[in-house]
Amino acid sequence: MRHRATVTQQRTLNRSTADLWQKRVKMNDSYDDIYNNLEEPCDAQVSPTVQHVLQVYVYSIICILGFIGNTLVILTYAFYKRTKSMTDVYLLNVAIADILFVVALPLIIFSEQNQWALGTWSCKLLRGIYSINLYSGILLLACISLDRYLAIVQARRSFWLRSRTLVYSYLICAVVWLKAFLLSLPTFIFYEHYEVGELGTEYSYYNDEVTDNSTTDGEEDKSHYVCYFRFTNNDTAQHMKRLVPSAQMAVGFFLPLLIMGFCYSQVLFVLLRARNFQRHKAVRVVMTVVLVFIACHLPYNMVLLYDTITIFFQKECSEERTIKLVLFLTESLAFLHCCLNPLLYAFVGVNFRNHFCKIVEDVWCLGKRYIGARRSSRANSDGYYSSRRSVEGENATSFTM
Amino acid sequence: MTRLTGPALALLLLLTVSLFTQETSALACCRKYSKGVLNFSHIRGYSIQTIKTVCKIDAIIFHTKTGRNVCANPAQTWVMQSIQMLREKVKTMMKKNTKQ
Secondary structure, eight states: OHHHHHHHHHHHHHHHHHTHHHHHHOTTOHHHHHHHTOBOOBOOOOOHHHHHHIIIIIIHHHHHHHHHHHHHHHHIIIIIOOOOSHHHHHHHHHHHHHHHHHHHHHHHHHHHHTTTTTOHHHHHHHHHHHHHHHHHHHHHHHHHHHHHHHHHTSTTTTHHHHHTHHHHHHHHHHHHHHHHHHHHHHHHHHEEEEEEOSBOOSEEEETTEEEEGGGOOTTTOOOEEEEEEOOSSHHHHHHHHHHHHHHHHIIIIIHHHHHHHHHHHHHHHHHHHSOOTTHHHHHHHHHHHHHHHHHHHHHHHHHHHHHHHTTTSOOOHHHHHHHHHHHHHHHHHHHHHHHHHIIIIITTSHHHHHHHHHHHHHHHOGGGHHHHHHHHHHHHHTTOOOHHHHHHOSOOGGGOO | OHHHHHHHHHHHHHHHHHHHTOOOOOOBBOOSOOSSOOOGGGEEEEEEEOTTTTOSSOEEEEEETTSOEEEEOTTSHHHHHHHHHHHHHHHHHHHHHHHO
16 A cells, blocks of 8 residues: 555656646646645544553553542541531542542543443443543532632621531532533433544445445455444534533533632632631642642643634644644643542641541551551641631631641 | 552553553544545545544545545535546446346
């Protein structure tokens, strides 16, 4: 194949240098047009080396750290700390969402490299789980910001509401998961496991034969399986290919960003007015939470926004390649967020840290119990008091640091 | 701590397994239509690309006798004419075959 192509190239080159004048006259000659006005299919996939490096080194670190961090959070809640406040319930749910995500991700990569050998159901299920947890994780972070806002800014007004917190928080979590599921429905419905040829086409007609892509001969056919959208008609395709990423950006980024932006700016305002020796730390934590969220998700969503707007436009191959590459790189930055959540939300709180210390104590202990005891007492005496305790009294766990 | 190393190691193993099963597969889509016109005598056949699956624009891909693939806009008249002519060719060929 390649050999033949290069021979033709050679021949064409010779030809075009010899008959330069003819080129201008005979515009219809395809040999000239191949180099001028004809476009060929564009393979815009991210180069295997980049994929390989990212998947093996970066993703594995994200997955392992995310797995360990979120497991620790879940274990702490499961064995040592009964969920008492709204924030506890949210944090536990975030950890569950993140851990499912972190488990689904390597399975998706693994399946991708093995032609999705487990078939359509593994494709739908893994992609669906991935999508659900992407949404629910981020939406829950928005809930946490709302909860902190209610606790700190609307402290008095929200007191009656927060006294019935647990019921509400379970309800809100249920709504969040349901919403995440509904948003992932298109994935469940339209993702399929199917074979594509080297060209992403459906049918090929040759002069003497009509072939389905699944039965083409071996010469050109390097077909492989993909797990991706498949629609039965063009209109649904046109709508869904815009709607799905739009929903992902709107609900999975801009809405949470708006909620977090509003809530945390109000919280910061109150914190900065408070005369309290702990407020600097609280301010720092709030800023970090917001900035990390923006740093992780903004780049990916900006590229996705551009890609979604221009999805059906004609594009140069080089542009398409760049977009795919940048999407791939920024996406892994977004993935990083799920292994930072345990640090940013759970371990930053003094109550949670104390309970976690108890785990460390119990697991390592028996003989060395005194080490753990010394450590946890140090944590208390170092002045890690809950800032909320100082801002508005007791009922602390929602915003401790 | 020790009970966590089990799952973590399994995960690590999974990822290292994926390291060795790396496979490269090409997947090309038309992203832009040709401005030039392809002479019918060079066309061997064609394929249809739709937005229903992996690709982002609808296109006709002509396969030339030199083994090249050329992206064409299905809305252009010369494209439809070439397809009609190819179909006619196939039809006459089928008639000949059935007669024999």
